[in-house]
Amino acid sequence: MSSIENTAPLKSASIFTLFSPRLLPATLMLGGGVTLYAVESYITATIAPSIVRDIGGLELFSWMTTLFVAAGVLGSITVATRPKGMGLRAVYIAAALTFGAGSLICAIAPTMPVLLIGRAVQGYGSGMLSGLAYAFIRFIYPEPLWRRASTLYAAIWGVATVLGPTLGGLFAAGGAWREAFIILVPLAVIMAFSARWLLPDVADDRIDTRTPLIQIILLLAAVLFVSIAGTIEHGSYKVVLIAVSIVLVATMVLIERKSEVRLLPYGAAMLSNPIARLYLTIFTMMLVLTSDIYIPYFLQTLHGVTPLVSGYLVALVALGWTIAAFFSNSLSGRQAAAAIIAGCILETAATASLIPFLSTATPFSELAEFAPAVIAMFLMGFGVGLGWAHLVTRIIGIARRTEQDKASAAISMTQSLGGAFGAALAGVIVNGAGLTNPGGIAGGLSAANWLYTLMAVPGLIAIVLSFTIRPASA
Structure with a gap:
């Protein structure tokens, strides 16, 4: 099955082994x-x-x-x-x-x-x-x-x-x-x-290759509605579209529980099953992380940062993700489980810390003024990167052999869903908090306060879920 038959020497291999x-x-x-x-x-x-x-x-x-x-x-x-x-x-x-x-x-x-x-x-x-x-x-x-x-x-x-x-x-x-x-x-x-x-x-080792057409239609409709919600300006329309999307996803999950033809791997629609909690953790972490899309606006509007600089600053979120991914890739067992917990806590705490760091009207002209917000942005991504690979590996490891393809496909699907729902939800929050009306400094301050207060809440869910994820060796 693998391109390397003798796996014993690889137990302590580094990520660079992938490039052998x-x-x-x-x-x-x-x-x-x-x-x-x-x-x-x-x-x-x-x-x-x-x-x-x-x-x-x-x-x-x-x-x-x-x-x-x-x-x-x-x-x-x-x-x-x-x-x-x-x-x-x-x-x-x-x-x-x-x-x-x-x-x-x-x-x-x-x-x-x-x-x-x-x-x-x-x-x-x-x-x-x-x-x-x-x-x-x-x-x-x-x-x-x-x-x-x-x-x-x-x-x-x-x-x-x-x-x-x-x-x-x-x-x-x-x-x-x-x-x-x-x-x-x-x-x-x-x-x-x-x-x-x-x-x-x-070889194709799947047993059930029937297409779960109803679940696919419901899921695609939910993605379309929530993606449209993330692009329109009218606040009440956003709320309606997100609500419809949630209903569609919930309906899909209910059908998954009862149907013999499933879109997701066995247990993914039941919260009592470990694999469901793994997917939900990925979803909530991505949802929280998407709140970074408004960081450039707040930096420019509230703190006088140029568009170019604000673009590079928000890239710190990605840099944190990348560095953490390499930092934690050698962890396993209990250490990997601890990394998932620590990652969820870091992401949530960093998101909440943007409330005092960004929701002020103080110009950022000195490095010391940038520092707290810069650290918070970096830690948002660092938290996700710290546990991401371990979440993915656990899903692949515990999924049934004949449902490995479903489990793998659902990882990308869940990631996309989290990003789409996060962008739409963030839009509802900032528009409802006054980003465009009254707009300006006052609207920006209110929007930043509410955005990072409410977007930290799903992070609390991720933290709770992370404590239920058992080490791979358990």
Whole structure:
């Protein structure tokens, strides 16, 4: 099953073992798929204004992200619901070609509706690539390296939050938004053809390959509604859309409990089951972390920080995630369980500490004035990175062998859901607290206070859940 047959020498191996000659090809292929998904999310957000200026379609602006996210969730689901007998390598090839096709459509799009089609196709392919990274772990690496591989993928997301906007800015500055898509086409083709030689052809060990169509429809509808809620300005519409999304997800969970055809691995819809608490911890941590999307606004409006500097400061959240991921990757057993608990506590405490650090109207001109907020931002990401790989490894470790693909796909799905719900909820909070009305300094102060007060609450749930997660050796 693994590319390395003798796992004994790897029990104390470092993350750099993933880049050993025998593992490097597969690591590059799987890490490359995650990188495409992560970086592309941020590149397009940066070049979107240039796209609208060129081909119009401002009224459809928000759908560039909405369709990409929804299609990405569907793509991750496809990894687990693919036709019987279709191996993961074949899915990877199809995913890379799909991503390349979507990128080509975006590059040549004459109008916004055509570009949106391309974004949906692109998102579907990248969602599959992201889900495949976790699905392939158990076939590529021996078990002692699962946590290291999960750490690497987590670190890629952290780096992408810095690399994506930077690359997007370069293309946007030159008005070369089409080139930002076209360069991805040959890259996707190379990845597709390389997969045949660089990834193993593993057998499909699933038993139940029936498609849980009702659950998929409910989940996609929930993602679409909550993503739209995150892009509209009207507060009451946001609340309604989020409420509908919650109802749809709750309905999906109830159906999962009773249905013989499941979207999620066994036990994921029952809070009494450990795997359900693992997924819920991932969801709540991502939801809390998404509150960082308003940090640049508060820095600029309340503290006089320039847009460029505020952009680099918020990147500290990603830097914290990346550093923590590497810091904790060698932990195991009780230490890993403690890292999950410590990570949830750190993220929640750091989020709450932004209340006094950001919700003031004091200009940041000296380093000492920046320091508390800078540390808090760094620790938000550090907390997530500290426990992320251990959460992923525990899910893969306790899921039934025949449901490993479902378990892996659900990781990406849960991550996307947490981000979508977090962005929408944050929008409801800040708009209800006065970000736009009365706006200005007064509105910003009120919005910052309420945002980081209320967004810390899900963090408390994550802390409680983390104490119920038993060490892998237990």
